[in-house]
Amino acid sequence: MPEIAKSVNDLFLNPRTYDPSHFDAETARLLRATIDYFEGVGKTELLRRDHNAVWVTDYLDFVKREKLFSTFLTRADYADGDDNRRWDTSRNAALSEIFGFYGLAYWYAEQVTILGLGPIWMSDNDEAKKKAAQQLADGGVMAFGLSERAHGADVYSTDMLLTPNEDGGFTANGTKYYIGNGNVAGMVSVFGRRTDIDGPEGYVFFVADSQRPDYHLIDNVTHGQMYVSTFALENYAVTEADILHTGPQAFAAALNTVNIGKFNLCSGSVGMVEHSFYEAITHAHNRILYGNPVTDFSHVRGNFVEAFARIAAMKLFSNRAIDYFRSASLEDRRYLLFNPMTKSKVTSEGEKVMTLLLDVVAAKGYEKYTYFHQANHYVGWLPRLEGTVHVNVSQILKFMPNYFF
Ligand SMILES: Cc1cc2nc3c(=O)[nH]c(=O)nc-3n(C[C@H](O)[C@H](O)[C@H](O)COP(=O)(O)OP(=O)(O)OC[C@H]3O[C@@H](n4cnc5c(N)ncnc54)[C@H](O)[C@@H]3O)c2cc1C
The missing domain is CATH 2.40.110.10 (Butyryl-CoA Dehydrogenase, subunit A, domain 2)
Structure with missing residues (x-):
């Protein structure tokens, strides 16, 4: 199972201490560079861009400069022998968690690139595959x-x-x-x-x-x-x-594209609720009501404990699913059960987490100066974005007997 935390303190993505050293050097560098890019733009500007519906040009320039999608999304056999360029679900999940942490629009631009690549990489059309690899190398995106x-x-x-x-x-x-x-x-x-x-x-x-x-x-x-x-x-x-x-x-x-390509819904949702959790607990701890921090209220503590536990479970389950993706074969099809679970259930948990946190921060959760309000707006898109909850649950029901019996 991929390592997700060295201690409970870094179970959640923390931009300051983020340490992807369990990946190879180039993957670690790019994950760190992605965080540094968003931190460099800064929260105020990221929120402004969201409010003003600014197309993600600046981010796509970064993607191009760093050859980010080319490195993470090229099929290894179309990578001209460059070992860094390959498709690996565990690092794709790590990347999409970062995107979710900073904004759904960044996650989505990559997500639909992944989907666009699905039918191309799965085809026998050599010319199309070479063209896709070249376009990724040139900083292009797919649909x-x-x-x-x-x-x-x-x-x-x-x-x-x-x-x-x-x-x-x-x-x-x-x-x-x-x-x-x-x-x-x-x-x-x-x-x-x-x-x-x-x-x-x-x-x-x-x-x-x-x-x-x-x-x-x-x-x-x-x-x-x-x-x-x-x-x-x-x-x-x-x-x-x-x-x-x-x-x-x-x-x-x-x-198959929908099965494999939409896996990142879960890690996108995880990134969104992690960032929201930080904002919520910082606000609640600094807000003094009747002479005490809001975090002294037992029901507020209860909400945070539950939110924390749900996020941890979202992460753990998603990480187990990564294993099943990486080991998938004609004989090993466990991913067919775990994948609809991540798409519908993990992302639905994200919605529950936001409700728990919203009940703590109350009015603050609607302020335009918070990432929270953006995440609250978008978190419900994930379970519905690409394939609906019902469709995924019916897949779960279909594959559960095979998995257990
Ligand atoms: C923001 C956003 C981005 C998207 N991006 C893309 C994209 O890049 N490319 C792309 O191709 N599509 C994209 N989609 C479309 C997405 O794939 C559709 O939402 C999806 O196909 C479902 O269609 P629908 O939402 O119209 O729901 P409908 O299909 O109209 O479903 C209506 C209801 O019927 C239920 N239902 C439907 N079929 C079944 C079934 N077999 N069993 C049980 N219940 C069922 C659903 O659960 C739902 O409750 C995007 C959607 C959104 C919202």
Whole structure:
């Protein structure tokens, strides 16, 4: 199991004492550099950017400068022999905890890059994989175009339609909705279906380029730093080189990407509640009511103890899940149970923690000068963001008998 703390005092991420020395040198350097980047920007500016819904350009410049996503998200066999560039769930989780600690928008820009890479890395399309590795090296981000406005979780009903043409390619027409990074991604992995074949054989996963004129960016459907786009492909020419998967394999790639790629919901949630815990306990301890610190109230202590225990459990469970991801194989599929647990249950615990802390800090939790109010606004997005609680719970029910019996 990955080490998460040397003592109970550093069980939670602490920017001052953060010590990732259990990772290799370059991973440790980058994790530390990420914290230093956010600390350098400073809380006041981070909050201002959140309030003003500033797109995360500055952060993406840092990512590019440090080759952060290139190092953490490239498939090892496309890394030109560079041992630092590889996919490793344990360090990806550590990174997403840091992102959650500083702001959901940073977490999300990486998260949807991970999702966009899923169908690419899982494909047999060597050209697309080389292109993705190069774009990551150049500081690019990716996007995952599965959802549509009318269909929600029912991806079978996709209205992204591909009409075959004579040269083995297609002309794509359709609109996607809720697609993170759809404003800038060099490679948007898009799910659609052929007009000439019904049923699972007709599914196609292909890559679109958000900068092409036949890719129409319509809007950001949310207000915030995250760009959750809706875009339309209008007579978009899809060549053979753009095709990642066809038939049932395309559908499997969508599900596998969601399975593996959304794992970081749990560590993002952990980072958010850790930061909020610090703010809450600092405020409560310094606030004097009737001559005593608020932390003297027994019910306040009770809330902190419960919040602490829940965060510790969130972390421990998520770390166990990392093991199952790293050991996953056709024979070892424990991750299929632990993954929906992290996505729905760990993130739901994050919501409970915020409620416990909010009951302590009360009005302070709504002040615009706190990270707390931002985390409180976003913490509920995590269980619902990408795959809903019900869908994940039904997966838990499906895999639990196999795990236990
Ligand atoms: C901020 C944000 C960012 C997102 N980013 C992306 C992205 O980058 N790319 C992308 O492709 N998508 C993205 N999504 C979309 C996300 O994947 C969808 O929210 C998800 O597919 C579910 O769709 P829905 O929210 O419309 O809910 P619906 O599918 O409409 O669900 C409605 C209700 O039905 C229930 N339900 C649905 N199916 C089942 C089932 N099989 N069993 C039991 N209950 C069920 C749900 O639990 C829910 O309560 C994003 C969403 C948000 C909010």
